[in-house]
Amino acid sequence: MIGWGKHLVMDLKSCVPQMIRCPYRITEFSKELVERIDMVPYGDPWVKHFGSGDKIGYTLVQLIETSNIIAHFAEDTNDAYIDVFSCKDFHQKDVEDVVRKYFWPNSINSRMLVRGHTHPQLY
Numbered sequence: 001m002i003g004w005g006k007h008l009v010m011d012l013k014s015c016v017p018q019m020i021r022c023p024y025r026i027t028e029f030s031k032e033l034v035e036r037i038d039m040v041p042y043g044d045p046w047v048k049h050f051g052s053g054d055k056i057g058y059t060l061v062q063l064i065e066t067s068n069i070i071a072h073f074a075e076d077t078n079d080a081y082i083d084v085f086s087c088k089d090f091h092q093k094d095v096e097d098v099v100r101k102y103f104w105p106n107s108i109n110s111r112m113l114v115r116g117h118t119h120p121q122l123y
Contacts, residue, residue, distance in 0.1 A: 004116025005067060005087035008095055012080040012105035019103050020073035020080055023047045023058060029102040030062045030069060036098050037090040039064040080105070085115070 019025055030045035042063040049058050054076035062069040066088040073080045080103060084095055092112050099108065 005085060005114075006090060007113045007115050008082075008084040008090075008092055009111045009113070010080075010082040010084075010095070010099065011109040012082065012099065012103060012107070013109075014106035015073070015078050015080055015103040017075075017078050020058065020078060021075060023049065025102060026058055026060050026071070026073070029098065030060055032102075033069060033084075033095065033098045034062065034064060036094050037084070037086075039066060039086060039088065039090070041065075 026047050027045050030047075031041075034041045042065055045060055045062040047058055047060050049056075051057060055074070057073040057075040059073070060069070060071040064086060066086040069082070069084050071080060071082040082095075082099065084090065092110060096108055096110060099105065
């Protein structure tokens with residue numbers, strides 16, 4: 001990996017509603033993802049339900065020793081938005097596999113950037 005780190009940006013469309021509305025499932029997703037991509041968690045995942053109108057849903061914040069995992073689950077559309085940023089290398093497919101297991105999206109649009117360049121490289 002060249003640069004500071006990888007930043008995976010994922011848009012999930014039409015997840016199974018019950019799966020993105022369960023704080024326990026979101027917490028377990030975070031724990032399994034951290035293990036699968038071989039990261040070290042810094043504290044427990046933070047999962048909170050908040051927002052209003054079409055912005056309401058759960059948000060996940062998991063600090064890892066090499067950066068963070070952030071996700072927001074939009075109840076209005078059943079979509080989810082997940083970011084994984086780390087200066088330690090990880091594989092995009094591993095993240096996508098865990099995402100599919102926990103949220104069953106109809107589609108995933110992923111973009112991997114290498115951060116730390118004058119112009120971030122897109123993969």
